[in-house]
Amino acid sequence: MPEGDTVFLAGHRMHEALAGKTLRRGELRHPRLSTLDLAGLDVLGVRTYGKRMFTHFSDGNSLHSHFRMDGAWHLYRPGERWRRPAHQARAVLEVDDRQAIGFALHDLEFVPTSREDELIAHLGPDLLSSDFDxxxxxxxxxxxxxxxxxxxxxxxxxxxxxxxxxxxxxxxxxxxxxxxxxxxxxxxxxxxxxxxxxxxxxxxxxxxxxxxxxxxxxxxxxxxxxxxxxxxxxxxxxxxxxxxxxxxxxxxx
The missing domain is CATH 1.10.8.50 (Helicase, Ruva Protein; domain 3)
Known part of the structure; x- marks a missing residue:
């Protein structure tokens, strides 16, 4: 089960790999989101809160992913073999030099960035936040x-x-x-x-x-x-x- 530190580190690495770059490929393999094509959007940054991750895009929306029991984000170089089966991939975000693959992410939402705080309002303080209360x-x-x-x-x-x-x-x-x-x-x-x-x-x-x-x-x-x-x-x-x-x-x- 991923813990808050695992999600934090994954978010930091995702931010370093994707922020400021344009998606060449953006697939969401989730029943509710399968028709969305994110290609062409710029990645503005990645934020985490507890076991949740928010990837911000230039159209004013965010991809909210919850790791739950077995979810994970992996980073790969173009052409590098994935370490988990392709059928587990729920999100594919690709820029010129990196691929971010979200595996076993059962909870995926594409929401306005302005609504992020609504999705975490019920949660307690994030243990890894700099302003932890x-x-x-x-x-x-x-x-x-x-x-x-x-x-x-x-x-x-x-x-x-x-x-x-x-x-x-x-x-x-x-x-x-x-x-x-x-x-x-x-x-x-x-x-x-x-x-x-x-x-x-x-x-x-x-x-x-x-x-x-x-x-x-x-x-x-x-x-x-x-x-x-x-x-x-x-x-x-x-x-x-x-x-x-x-x-x-x-x-x-």
Whole structure:
């Protein structure tokens, strides 16, 4: 599942590759958008917010793409072989020297750029925004103190950008199980940790939450392996249709 840092980096690379250039090819392979031809439009820039990306065009419209569980944007040189099957491609944006291919983007919208803020108005503060409002994030996180912290962290209406990996790692660093209520954690610390981890990885494709590149994460996808702190076997289980990872000794609740 792409997290906010993955989307941020993809947006930055897209902006560098396309901004200021004219589309030679612009196909949207989505039932609602398949008749649109974007060729000839200039790309003005690319903006991200949480797990959403907005590509701005010179006609006053934007392509809104949501990464959800398996979406991705790849960049290629002309003639370079795609790393994912062609039938997964939902968008093809091509300029003279680069191709941007959007794979498995189930949610695509072509909307007036002036309406972008309407599409993200319900979301919490973007954890990677330069003007991130930590106080608002804390207020949203603590709106329901009985809610499991593992659900609250994933709720993009609380904070935009946390996915399953960072949910697992933040809960471990807080010392609580994902099922523990929000009331059992320091909400300010939970927000600060979420932002710190995403910021640490926003400029690289690797998502490292420990200080050791050889063992990148504390508990995420480490089922059966020893906890890096206490040696207890890391466990996992399904919680609200998603897998959670935890150390039964280091995490309580």
């Amino acid at each position: 930590a106080a608002e994030a804390v207020q949203r996180l603590t709106a329901d103190l009985s809610r499991p912290i593992g659900l609250a962290l994933l709720d993009q209406r609380v904070m935009a950008g946390v996915g399953n990996l960072y949910r697992a790692e933040v809960c471990f660093l807080l010392g609580v199980l994902p099922t523990a209520p929000v009331s059992s954690v320091d909400a300010s610390r939970a927000v600060a940790l979420s932002r710190k981890l995403l910021q640490a990885n926003q400029w690289r494709p690797e998502q490292i939450t420990t200080s050791d590149r050889r063992v990148k994460n504390w508990v995420f996808e480490r089922t059966g392996k020893p906890c890096l702190r206490c040696g207890t076997r890391v466990r996992s289980g399904e919680f609200e249709t998603r897998f959670v990872y935890f150390c039964p000794k280091c995490q309580s609740g």
